[in-house]
Amino acid sequence: MVRLADLSETERKGMLGRIKELSGFNGAGAWITPPRLSDCRVAIVTTAGIHRHGDVPFTEGPAQADYRVIPGNTPAADITMSHNSINYDRTGFQQDINVVFPIDRLRELAAEKVIGGVADYHYSFMGALPAKALEPRGRALAGLLKKDKVDAVILTPV
Amino acid sequence: MSALGHYLEEEGIATVAISLVREHTEAMKPPRALWVPFVLGRPFGIPNDAQFQRRVLLAALRLLEKPSGPVLEDFTEEAPAPTGDDAEAFVCPVSFAPTVAEGNVAAKFQREIAELSTWHELTMNRRGRTTATLSGLSIAEAAKFVSELSENDAIASYRKDLDILPAVRLVCHDIRAYYLESVAAQPGAKAAAEAEEWFWTKTAAGKTMFRLRQTCNASKNEALQRFGLRAVPTRFTPA
Secondary structure, three states, rough: OHHHHHHHHHHHHHHHHHHHEEOOOOOOOOOOOOOOOOEEEEEEEEEEOEEOOOOOOOOOOHHHHOOOEEEOOOOOHHHHEOOOOOOOHHHHHHHHHHHHHOOOHHHHHHOOOOOOEEEOEEEOOOOOOHEEEEHHHHHHHHHHHOOOOOOOEEEEEE | HHHHHHHHHHHOOEEEEEEEOHHHHHHOOOOEEEOOOOOOOOOOOOOEEEEEEHHHHHHHHHHHOOOOOEEEEEOOOOOOOOOOHOOOOOOOOOOOOOOOOOOOOHHHHHHHHHHHHHHHHHHHHHHHHOOOOOOOOOOOOHHHHHHHHHHHHOOOOOOOOOOOOHHHHHHHHHHHHHHHHOOOOOOHHHHHHHHHHHHHHHHHHHHHHHHHHHHHHHHOOHHHHHHHHOOOHHHOOOO
């Protein structure tokens, strides 16, 4: 278990220092009421910097702030990670993508009709960027999610 | 993560976020978020525990049923402690033979890679995958490039279509992934942290990364300077 108090002083300072960058969101934003959960078609949008082998990695340039598409039927063996930060555990993801990208758990919930369904496409950004950098492509993503008839998104960090 | 919640919600899609750093989520006030008490890198707790991951996911999805927000709730169940083999202290499965001259870090680096290769293959066969393939180089080639760059910041990228900064990021990613995959017999979080410490402080690979950081920090090449800032995890570098 890790809370800020458990991190090294350098890591803690780095984390707290980022709070300044996060201003401008006052909690009075939009609120969408989705259908009931058993009718919700759900997509995963992650900032874990994962993508399919062969996709452009999240290393440098404008492609850092763009998303990568992960079709829902992508085998785990075809998914890798090129997130720029080296300050977090990657061994969990190396063992089981669901610890970051819970696609199998989502499918199970859909099979049990706990949720209405799973999107055909999921999306990945790389989170080690200023929050505002993700805005253009983040907003553009909404149109694709609607075409996929997505009602709700589970947002997962790393 | 929380910013995407605002953007998507403003565009008409309901969202719920997993939060790993509560302070950040409190500052950004996304519509719905579930804070989880897990290590960075593991938002659903632990690998290969479907029931635990399911409880986290369901707790998050249930927030979609809240009538108004912003909502920030806590998931209070800790990730289970490692059991059985996972609970054992980390032991590196190889004992690197001192067959190369002391001080020849590049040669030791290559030797380590060779000695880990059987273990890496075993892990890859068991998992059916590896994440050490971003650069397109073999790990031995990746190590050669990093060793050379750590001594000479003027060498060119190994690929014409890749500038030096992404090139060095990709090889360093591959090398670290190769080592951690090689020594991982499904470690729990504690063993994983110990494996990281082993990589950065006990191996020729780690030593080369520290040397690379030093070279990049002293370089006049701005791209390499930027890499130097993130070459080594902050917990292994002075405050």
